[in-house]
Amino acid sequence: NAGVMQNPRHLVRRRGQEARLRCSPMKGHSHVYWYRQLPEEGLKFMVYLQKENIIDESGMPKERFSAEFPKEGPSILRIQQVVRGDSAAYFCASSRSPVSNTGELFFGEGSRLTVL
Amino acid sequence: AQTVTQSQPEMSVQEAETVTLSCTYDTSESNYYLFWYKQPPSRQMILVIRQEAYKQQNATENRFSVNFQKAAKSFSLKISDSQLGDTAMYFCAFMWDRTGANNLFFGTGTRLTVIP
Numbered sequence: 001n002a003g004v005m006q007n008p009r010h011l012v013r014r015r016g017q018e019a020r021l022r023c024s025p026m027k028g029h030s031h032v033y034w035y036r037q038l039p040e041e042g043l044k045f046m047v048y049l050q051k052e053n054i055i056d057e058s059g060m061p062k063e064r065f066s067a068e069f070p071k072e073g074p075s076i077l078r079i080q081q082v083v084r085g086d087s088a089a090y091f092c093a094s095s096r097s098p099v100s101n102t103g104e105l106f107f108g109e110g111s112r113l114t115v116l
Numbered sequence: 117a118q119t120v121t122q123s124q125p126e127m128s129v130q131e132a133e134t135v136t137l138s139c140t141y142d143t144s145e146s147n148y149y150l151f152w153y154k155q156p157p158s159r160q161m162i163l164v165i166r167q168e169a170y171k172q173q174n175a176t177e178n179r180f181s182v183n184f185q186k187a188a189k190s191f192s193l194k195i196s197d198s199q200l201g202d203t204a205m206y207f208c209a210f211m212w213d214r215t216g217a218n219n220l221f222f223g224t225g226t227r228l229t230v231i232p
Contacts, residue, residue, distance in 0.1 A: 033219070042120070042207050042222030043161070056218040091161060099211065099218060107153075107161035 002027065004108035005074075006092050012114045019079040019086070021111045025094030032075045033105060034060075034067060037089040046090075048099075049075060082115045089113075120210050122223035129198045130231050136183075137193045137226045139208030147213040150184065150191045151220065156204040164206070167191065169213065198230045 005024040013019050025032050030051050035043040045059040049069035060067065064082075069075040079086055089112045093105040119142040129135035141150070152164040167175045167184050174182050179199075183192045195202055208223040 040224070042224050043220070044222070045219030048218040059219065089159065104163060104166065105220065109158060109160040
């Protein structure tokens with residue numbers, strides 16, 4: 001049973017370009033969460049999605065950031081017009097039911113974005 | 117937002133010895149979950165142990181156990197018989213136990229090195 005799969009593992013972009021990060025949840029999981037980790041910091045919640053719906057995007061910047069989880073295919077975190085401050089590791093996590101039910105998330109290995 | 121504090125940025129322990137990592141948190145809620153996650157060099161976040169706040173008994177998972185002091189809002193992790201594979205960043209995390217709670221709040225982490 002494959003775990004949470006994220007790609008790419010490493011992504012380099014120049015300022016002003018777009019970054020697209022993909023996340024395939026564990027089999028049978030329909031709840032996806034995105035977290036961002038800045039250097040030497042803990043993870044910070046960005047957005048929570050179920051299939052085709054954004055449930056909670058309270059941690060995601062209003063500008064330039066968007067997320068989706070279509071009916072078919074992986075969840076996508078998209079960052080437009082990247083700036084150096086976007087350089088971070090972006091982690092995806094999934095769960096079978098809302099995390100508030102069980103308190104347990106399964107994390108992927110993260111995607112490290114570097115903005116030059 | 118809830119506050120999770122890990123006051124030990126780095127710790128080391130001799131192989132086979134015992135080490136305790138500290139964590140304190142601040143909340144006015146009475147129902148919540150607490151977690152310890154491990155992040156090895158591969159960067160994947162791995163759940164080590166979970167504690168429900170309503171349970172008085174401290175959680176244990178093999179060599180890992182917690183000392184949960186609800187009144188003091190303290191949640192320390194004890195690792196017994198430390199192994200080289202325990203070398204990693206350890207993050208303490210908090211989540212409300214209520215419908216609509218969608219995210220974990222993480223501390224800044226403790227880097228643990230197990231010395232051969």
